[in-house]
Amino acid sequence: MASIIIVGTQWGDEGKGKIVDYLADKCEYIVRSHGGSNAGHTVMVNNVKYKLRLLPSGILHKDKICVIGNGVVIEPKVFLSEIDDLMKKNVNISNLKISDRAHIIMPYHKILDEMQEADLGENKLGTTKNGIGPCYMDKASRLGIRICDIINKETFKKKLKFNVELKNKLLKKLYNHEGVDYDNLLKEYLEYADRLKPYIADTSIILNKAVKENKNILFEGAQATMLDLDYGTYPFVTSSNPSAGGACTGSGIGPSKIDNVIGVVKAYSTRVGEGPFPSELFDDVGQFIRDKGGEYGTVTGRARRCGWLDACVVKYASYVNGLDSIALTRLDILDELDKLKICIAYKYEGKILEGYPADLEILSKAEPVYEEFDGWKTSIKDIREYDKLPENAKKYLKRLSEIIETDISIVSVGAEREETIIVKDIF
Ligand code: GDP
Ligand code: IMO
Ligand code: MG
Numbered sequence: 001m002a003s004i005i006i007v008g009t010q011w012g013d014e015g016k017g018k019i020v021d022y023l024a025d026k027c028e029y030i031v032r033s034h035g036g037s038n039a040g041h042t043v044m045v046n047n048v049k050y051k052l053r054l055l056p057s058g059i060l061h062k063d064k065i066c067v068i069g070n071g072v073v074i075e076p077k078v079f080l081s082e083i084d085d086l087m088k089k090n091v092n093i094s095n096l097k098i099s100d101r102a103h104i105i106m107p108y109h110k111i112l113d114e115m116q117e118a119d120l121g122e123n124k125l126g127t128t129k130n131g132i133g134p135c136y137m138d139k140a141s142r143l144g145i146r147i148c149d150i151i152n153k154e155t156f157k158k159k160l161k162f163n164v165e166l167k168n169k170l171l172k173k174l175y176n177h178e179g180v181d182y183d184n185l186l187k188e189y190l191e192y193a194d195r196l197k198p199y200i201a202d203t204s205i206i207l208n209k210a211v212k213e214n215k216n217i218l219f220e221g222a223q224a225t226m227l228d229l230d231y232g233t234y235p236f237v238t239s240s241n242p243s244a245g246g247a248c249t250g251s252g253i254g255p256s257k258i259d260n261v262i263g264v265v266k267a268y269s270t271r272v273g274e275g276p277f278p279s280e281l282f283d284d285v286g287q288f289i290r291d292k293g294g295e296y297g298t299v300t301g302r303a304r305r306c307g308w309l310d311a312c313v314v315k316y317a318s319y320v321n322g323l324d325s326i327a328l329t330r331l332d333i334l335d336e337l338d339k340l341k342i343c344i345a346y347k348y349e350g351k352i353l354e355g356y357p358a359d360l361e362i363l364s365k366a367e368p369v370y371e372e373f374d375g376w377k378t379s380i381k382d383i384r385e386y387d388k389l390p391e392n393a394k395k396y397l398k399r400l401s402e403i404i405e406t407d408i409s410i411v412s413v414g415a416e417r418e419e420t421i422i423v424k425d426i427f
Helices: 016-024 076-088 107-123 132-141 153-175 182-199 203-212 244-249 284-293 311-321 360-365 391-404
Strands: 003-008 029-032 041-045 048-052 065-068 096-099 217-220 260-266 269-271 305-307 325-329 339-348 367-374 407-412 420-422
Touching (some): 003 311, 016 325, 016 407, 065 203, 076 182, 096 203, 107 132, 107 153, 153 182, 203 217, 260 311, 284 305, 325 391, 339 391, 367 391
Parallel strands (some): 029 065, 029 217, 065 096, 325 407
Antiparallel strands (some): 041 048, 339 367
C-alpha cells in the first residue's frame, strides 16, 4: 500500500495531470485537496484531450474512486459542467465523492476577485478571476458557506442572506457595483444542491478507511510550491497551500499515513500572472519554448512566461515538500535546442544567496547563475527506457538531480500516457 502526494514544484502547469493519470492505473483512490477551478490539468489519452479543473485526473480510469477533499473550493457550476462534459465522453463518474466540509465559490467571490484586481491596477496579482482568493478569505474569516450547508435549506438561506447583505455593502460602497440578488442566488444554488447531493460524503472517513484497507491513494496537487500562500513568491501566489502539507489538511489524512512525495518538475520554467521570475527568457529561445510547448493557459488562454529550468526553485521545493523524488516532464520540448541552461544559484549584490529569498525586492534583483549543457538534437518521444536516452539528455538529468539533491523517478517525454520513462520504482 502507498499514499503518494504529487506536488507542483514551480509555478504550476508542470504536467501534474499527466503524471497523476499515469500513476492512477496502480491506485484505487485519487484525491484533490486544495485550490479549485483555477487549476487546469490537461490529460491526453489515446489522442483525446481532457481538460480538468476540479475533478481529479483519475476520473479518466474506470472504477477509481475520485475524491474532492475539504480543502478544495468548489464552484458548483464548473463542477456540474465538468461532469456533464465527461458523461458525454462516456467517462464513468459514479465513483466521485465531494467533501461535505469543502467551501463553495459564490458569484460574489468572482465579482470581488475582479474588483480587487482592477483596484490594484499595476500591482495586480494576475489571478484567474475564479473567486479563489475571496472564497478562501471567507473561509478564514469564518463566513464561508460549505457543501454541508447547501443541502440544509434553512441553514443555507440564513448563511446566504447574511453573506449577500455583507457582500452587497462591500460591492456597492467600495466598488460602486450594483451587487447581487439574494432570491436569484437562492434559486440557482438550491438547484445545484439537488444535483450535488449524490456525490456528497464525509470524505475523510472514506480515505482513512482506504488507508486501513491498504489501498493505494494518490493526492493530486494543483497549483504549485511557488504559488503556495506560505512558501511561494508572496503576494503573487494563490490562496491555499499547494505544497505537500496541504494534501493532509485538505483531505483529512494524517502525515504519518503518507509514504511518498513526488515533485513534478517541468524541464524549463513557466509562469502565468505577475511576480518575479529570475530565469525568465525574453529572447528567441523563450518564444521557441512558448510555441513548441504551446505554453498558453488552459483556464485563461494567457501566454505563459517562459524561462530556463531554475534549480534554486526546485531545490527549495524539494525541502519544503520533503520530496522523495521528482517526475521531470516535457523534456521532449527541448529536443531541438543547441544549448540548454539550468539556473544553479542566484547572485545578489555580488554574493551567492543561500536558501530562497522571501523578499521580492531581493528576488527581483537576483541575477541567475547558469550552468550550460549541450543539447541532444534528436527526438526522444519514442524512448521508453532511461538507458536509451541520448547521452546529453542523461548528462542534463544527472546534473539536475545532483544540484537539487533529489532523485529522478519519472521522465515524461510526451503528453500521452505511454510517453513515460520509469527511472525508479514508485509503488
Ligand atoms: P498541470 O496543471 O500541472 O496538470 O499541467 P497542464 O495540464 O496545465 O500543462 C501541462 C501540459 O503539458 C498539458 O498540455 C499536458 O498534456 C502536457 N504534457 C505533460 N507532460 C508532457 C510531456 O512530457 N511532453 C509534452 N510534450 N507534453 C506534456
Ligand atoms: P495548475 O493546477 C498556473 C496562478 C494565477 C495567478 C495566481 C493567483 O493548472 O498548475 P488565483 O486565481 O489562484 O487567485 O491566482 O496563481 N495560478 C496558476 N498558475 N497553474 C495553476 O494551476 C494555477 N492556479 C493559480 O495565474 O498568478
Ligand atoms: Mg495547469
